Amino acid sequence: MAETIYALSSGAVPSGVAVIRVSGEKTAKIVKALCGRVPPVRSTILSKLVDPQTGEILDEALVIYFQGPRSFTGEDVVEFHCHGGRAVVSRMLAVLGTFDNCRPAEPGEFTRRAFDRGRMDLTEVEGLADLIAAETESQRKQAIRQMGGALGKLYEDWRKRLIHMRAMIEADFDFADEEDVPGSVADEVWQETAVLHSEISDHLERSRSGERLRSGLQVVLMGAPNAGKSSLLNAIAGRDVAIVTEEAGTTRDVIEVHLDLGGYPVTLVDTAGLRRTDGVVEKEGIRRAEAKGREADLILWAVEPGGVDLEDTASGLPEDLRQEVPVWRIHTKGDLETHPKQDSSGTIKEIACSSKSDEGMSALFGALTHFAEETISIGEVPLATRERHRHYLKDCLAGLRTAIESEHLPTELRAEDLRRAADALGRITGRIDVEDLLDVIFRDFCIGK
Incomplete structure (x- = not known):
């Protein structure tokens, strides 16, 4: 005989309501022992729940009984919609554990039983x-x-x-x-x-x-040290995520922020500034920055007024990386320079903004949202979502x-x-x-x- 399983299926307690789910061959027996009767199938009843061993009232709850195979798992299932106090839930789970051949469910076990009984396929x-x-x-x-x-x-x-x-x-x-x-x-x-x-x-x-939609779009901030990347990250995220100082090379590791842009998931990544250095830690940060850039869907190259630009042979973005990934030039500290130098080829998107005055930030938000829509818009056609x-x-x-x-x-x-x-x-x-x-x-x- 397959074991009957039970678990708290709603969120963490305390809460307004706690849903305790039971599935298996002994479900009807358990419901009758706690409620005194088995409710009509797929009907909700309000019932006192009684400990069958002591006769003590445990709670008063809504009870819904589903008879297999027309249930989530394909077995007989009952849901007790109890009050969401810790003591109530703890006692209910303890009482369920006293029934023979009845045990706590493992993670995902209700869904696995649904799969095993043909109620769901793996997709x-x-x-x-x-x-x-x-x-x-x-x-x-x-x-x-x-x-x-x-x-x-x-x-x-x-x-x-x-x-x-x-x-x-x-x-x-x-x-x-x-x-x-x-x-x-x-x-x-x-x-x-x-x-x-x-x-x-x-x-x-x-x-x-x-x-991409499932994992999120990867947008990587790159540029020279002190180009304003961390300030830009904080401005886009709307909170202080990265440390911002006047000292160049503050960011040594990769910092990630998960955003919701117009309903699309975006992971914004701040990286170490690219420059020639003898520091072991900073070299590793730069290596990680370039690695993240190669994984990106979009690179935002931050350049401050008079700063290191994309094509700089010493510290700019590597040529092969510029060929692999779309790059936008973001002129940071826009409050210090009103008219940024434009890319002569016209092939790179340019946006001027200031994290201090918020100038240009709405344009950057709009451009990123539009990019996300175009890149990961899926329409109504079902698509593969996993490797x-x-x-x-x-x-x-x-x-x-x-x-x-x-x-x-x-x-x-x-x-x-x-x-x-x-x-x-x-x-x-x-x-x-x-x-x-x-x-x-x-x-x-x-x-x-």
Whole structure:
């Protein structure tokens, strides 16, 4: 008999209401012992909760009973909506622990049971995790779409198309003499394989936006020491995050601030000033600054009046880095210089601002928000959101590509490549061979979910 599990599923106590969830075969027995009866399915009742061993009233709560398989986990589930005091919750959990074969839930165990019973696929599970972790409106929308099954349905539709293609090929060489099996089936399958390869390739390319949305856009502040980077960071963040002094080279390590710009997640990174130095610590800071720059979606090069510019051969931004990542020139300390020197090529965006007077800050905010919208806008199309998805999509494409390009090989071998491609899609949704992934996926869930 599977164990019945229980946990506090709402936020930390004390709170106005605490939701305690129970799932498993003994759920109905537990409800009857505490309430004196089992409530009608999916109906809310107000009931006194009584300790079955002492007869003591524990609390008066709303009780909702869900009968499996029409519940979150697919098992019988009950939710006790108790008062959110520490003593109430502690005593309720203690009483639940007295029932035979009933124990506290592990992190993510309710959701894992939902997956095990086919109530959710892995993309929906990951969407739920992303929804809990969402910090911005756009992240919430993407997580809701994924949790609703849009991504899993897309991958499952592709997998079914591949299974159908394999079936047609097998029919082609198993029943070639039959009149109702078209002779050109295999040719049509390889044409369809090429179409599917194109669809998945396009999806993978568009999905970079989905991954950026989930992790946040990386905007890195770079420039020479004392160029005003830390002051700019504090001004954008709206609080004192970095130490600001007149001494050059104050910032030695990477400082990160997470922002919500127009509903889009942005991580703003302050780095050590770039210059030639013999200091071991500062050299390491500069190395980390360049490394962060190479990971960035956008670099803001801070330059003060008369300061070190982008193209400075001694301390400017490395040439290869300027080619890899978009760069904006930010003229800091704008209160000291009204008309900054403009880039003659016109290819680099220039913004003048002052963290002291707030001059130009609204323009910088607007430009960053617009950049985030253009870079990670995802529309209504479901997109891959994790490196795990990308890995298996690439495996799928590899199988399709091999099948398409292996015209010289027997049809049976090319059909095996289609099977490999279909299995890769099945591993994204959890249909095939994902047992080794489950602990990794569920371990970051909170207890009670």
